[in-house]
Amino acid sequence: MPAKCKDRERIAASGNADVPSLPVGAIRGDLCFRCFSPLDDILKCSGCRRAYYCSEKCQKSDWKLVHKNHCKIFQTINQVEEEKYQRSRTWAEYRESLLFIIRIIRNAAPRDDNLRYIVQAQAYCTSCRRTVVQLATRKIVLNRCTKCRLVFSCADCSSTPEHPASICEIYQHFRRTENFRINFFEDTGKATPVTCTQFPRDTRKSLADATGWFDYYVKISDKPQIDGKFKPGFSSIEIDIDRNGSDREKDEAERMLMFLLCATDTLTMPLTIAQALEDIQWEKPHLNVHIVGATDRELVLLANFEELLHLIPSLRDLHITAIGPEIPGPSENDSFILSRQSLDCCPPCKSGGRERSISLYRGVYHDYCKDPKFERPDLVVLFNSRWVDGDDAKSHWEPTIKKLVADNVPALFTTYNSGEARNEQQRMKELGANFVIEVEENKWKGLVPTPEFIDEEYGMWYNNAYRYIIQGSK
Ligand SMILES: [Zn+2]
Ligand SMILES: [Zn+2]
Ligand SMILES: [Zn+2]
Ligand SMILES: [Zn+2]
Ligand SMILES: [Zn+2]
Secondary structure, eight states: OOOSGGGHHHHHHTTOOOOOOOOHHHHTTSBOTTTOOBOSSOEEOTTTSOOEESSHHHHHHHHHHTGGGTHHHHHHHHHHHHHHOOSOOOHHHHHHHHHHHHHHHHHHOTTOHHHHHHHHTOOBBTTTOOBHHHHHHTTOOEEEOTTTSOOEEETTTOSSOOOOHHHHHHHHHHHHHHHHHHHHHHHHSOSSOOOOOSSOOSSOOOGGGOOSHHHIIIIISSOGGGTTTBOTTSSSBOHHHHHHSOHHHHHHHHHHHHHHHHHHHHHHHHHHHHHHHHHTTOOOSEEEEEEETOOHHHHHTGGGGHHHHHHOTTOOEEEEEEEETTOOOSOSSOSEEEEEEEEOOOHHHHHTTOEEEEEEEESOHHHHTTSTTOOOOSEEEETTOOTTTSTTIIIIIHHHHHHHHHHTOEEEEEESSHHHHHHHHHHHHHTTEEEEEEEEEOTTOOOOOEEESSSSTTEEEOTTOEEEEEEEEO
16 A cells, blocks of 8 residues: 555655656546555546545545645636637647646646646547546546556547557556656655666776667666666567566566666766766866756755766766756855755765765856856756746846856756757857757657647657757857
């Protein structure tokens, strides 16, 4: 019986920010909103019909913790939906209606990302695009894809939802990662697997020589034991084990596969940095990296930045400064939340004289540059910043980007998808930036798919999917 998931808010409040968020599987009616266990008999909130539970107990505790703040707003939205959008809709029309409703939510609960996400990810018929609530009002059955369990068609339209096989496969894959995170959290108290190469390397192995993650784990890092156990694309365990292995061997291989697959989603940060350092031919004892637009998410996962110390033999001292308006911290007025503080290293690093430290600055980067404690970086990194497509592009990002170009420091950028990458490339060129590496797919992107519900139907994001490097202007 899941115990930690249902207690996730308390666990998060006690200082562990790495708890699983509400799964899409729950939002789409397959898992309990409170404990994340699979649903047989579905108990639905009768007020808004947008929250699902396995039991009255879960419903009651979820009401107290979360849903009492959501239910009224959902009811308002259901009403708007019913008045404005009754007929069948194209994807473009559905998208319009969703954007309209999101504006209402933003006004009602500006800070509640969770609430917005529940509506964004709602189930709907992919033929007529009436939503789960609209169909329930009309007592029309919503048929679920039996494979991915995330795509639907209503009984009026078709008995089986039509969607491309390739999409269904990615969704199935996504569901496996969601389930893995839930189980992993129950087992370990953490939602995200973090792993590093065990020992610092004596000689540098070039990331450019590896074909991708599997190659990295086997040849550059220290997990050669996975060779032959599962497919290099992390899609499934090898037929040989599947057919001839014992149940225990199969389970172990499957768990290892999911662990290493999900670990790419955090290792993507140090590896994307290590690759950039290779590209700009950086090889010195002291490394100072500025992570711009950082949130508590990056801070939670700082532990695996130690991978940089393990992969780069010349490196003795790694200093990271995390900068961003969302950096959490106790002091209200001071923007420097934390001046240089050393972090613990693994025993081999310590005995080899290697060190790690961190500083935290709450605020925008162009203000940080004026701070007396500003230290010039070797590399500036903006992970998935959405500096062109995001909400605060003009007000907040534009001055930061201009400052970076003017300062002539190497700056590494990543994006969630190709559309964002193209937009950023175009704007960079308008600003006269000099590209060291043009926009390209990032070999070290995270392999965990994240569905996205607004840009395109069945859209998919990957952590650090695309990358480019600039330095100065032309
Ligand atoms: Zn439950
Ligand atoms: Zn409700
Ligand atoms: Zn329909
Ligand atoms: Zn499917
Ligand atoms: Zn170490």
